[in-house]
Amino acid sequence: MHDIVIMYHYVREKESWTGSVPISPEDFRKQIEWVKGNYEIISPDDMNRITKKPKCIISFDDATKDQYTVAYKVLKELDVPGYFTVMSAPLECGVVPIFHLVHMVLSHFNDEEIWKELNGKFEIPDLTEKSAYYSYEPNMYRRYNKYVFNFLLDEQSCRSYLEEKVVKLYGSLQSFIKAFYISIEELVEMKENGMTLGVHCVKHLPYKGDAQEFYNTEIAPCKVFMQQELEITPKWYTPAFGGGENALQMRADLEPILRANGFRGAFTTIEDYTILNTNNFWFNRFDCNRSKFIR
Numbered sequence: 201m202h203d204i205v206i207m208y209h210y211v212r213e214k215e216s217w218t219g220s221v222p223i224s225p226e227d228f229r230k231q232i233e234w235v236k237g238n239y240e241i242i243s244p245d246d247m248n249r250i251t252k253k254p255k256c257i258i259s260f261d262d263a264t265k266d267q268y269t270v271a272y273k274v275l276k277e278l279d280v281p282g283y284f285t286v287m288s289a290p291l292e293c294g295v296v297p298i299f300h301l302v303h304m305v306l307s308h309f310n311d312e313e314i315w316k317e318l319n320g321k322f323e324i325p326d327l328t329e330k331s332a333y334y335s336y337e338p339n340m341y342r343r344y345n346k347y348v349f350n351f352l353l354d355e356q357s358c359r360s361y362l363e364e365k366v367v368k369l370y371g372s373l374q375s376f377i378k379a380f381y382i383s384i385e386e387l388v389e390m391k392e393n394g395m396t397l398g399v400h401c402v403k404h405l406p407y408k409g410d411a412q413e414f415y416n417t418e419i420a421p422c423k424v425f426m427q428q429e430l431e432i433t434p435k436w437y438t439p440a441f442g443g444g445e446n447a448l449q450m451r452a453d454l455e456p457i458l459r460a461n462g463f464r465g466a467f468t469t470i471e472d473y474t475i476l477n478t479n480n481f482w483f484n485r486f487d488c489n490r491s492k493f494i495r
C-alpha cells in the first residue's frame with residue numbers, strides 16, 4: 201500500500217446543500233474511521249516520519265464553516281490531525297468568490313424561478329446544446345443556470361445578481377460571510393488543537409500563466425494575513441482549482457518561488473497515490489467528496 205492524501209470540500213447534509221456535492225457528516229465519519237484503521241494519519245509537518253502503516257494526510261479546501269462545525273469536531277473526537285487551507289479575501293475584505301455564491305443560490309432558490317429572472321435581466325441565447333456540459337445535472341433549468349453563471353455572464357453582472365440573492369437570505373453579505381466561513385477565532389482554536397493551516401488563496405482566482413504575479417496576488421497576501429491574524433507562518437500550499445487548465449506549467453513555475461518563500465510542499469488535485477516525504481514537493485490527492493476511493 202502507498203501513502204495517500206485525501207481531499208474534502210463541503211461536509212454537510214446533502215439535502216441542505218444541493219448546489220454542490222457535499223459528503224454527509226455520517227459518511228465523513230465512516231471514511232475517517234476506515235482510514236484511521238488502515239493508515240497512519242499524520243500532519244504535513246510529520247511527513248518524514250517512519251511509520252508502520254502507510255501514511256495519510258486529511259486535507260480540506262476553502263475553509264467553509266461546516267469544516268469547523270462538523271469535520272474538525274469529528275477529527276478531534278477520533279484524535280487525528282487535519283490539514284485545512286485558508287482563503288483570505290472573504291475574511292479580510294468581504295469578497296466572496298463567485299462559485300461559492302453560486303452554490304449558495306442554487307441550494308436555496310428554485311431553478312425555474314432563477315432561470316425566469318435571468319431571462320428578464322439579461323439577453324440569453326438558446327442554451328440547449330451548450331448546457332450539455334452539465335449533463336450530470338438532471339434538472340434542465342439547473343443546467344441552464346449553471347451555464348449562465350459560469351460561462352455566459354461577466355463577473356460584475358454575475359456578482360450583482362448573486363449577491364442580491366444572498367443578501368435576501370442573510371440580510372447582508374457580511375452576515376453571510378460570518379455564517380459561511382470559518383472565523384479567525386475558530387481558525388486559531390483549530391491551530392491550538394493540533395490542526396495544520398496552509399494557504400489556499402486570496403480570492404480563488406485561476407492561474408493565468410505568470411507564476412510570480414500569481415504568487416504576489418493570490419498567495420503572498422494570504423500568507424501575510426495568516427501571519428498577522430493567526431500568528432502562523434504557513435509552510436504548505438494548496439492551489440485553487442488545483443491550478444486549473446495550466447496546472448502542469450503552474451507546478452513547474454511556482455515551485456521555486458514557493459520554496460524561496462519558505463514553503464515545504466503543496467497539494468494537487470491529481471487523483472493518485474503519493475509519496476509523503478519532503479524530498480517531493482507536489483502531492484497528489486483523492487477527492488473523497490466524490491467517493492471514488494473509499495466506499
Ligand SMILES: [Zn+2]
Nearest residue numbers: 261262440441
Ligand atoms: Zn478551493
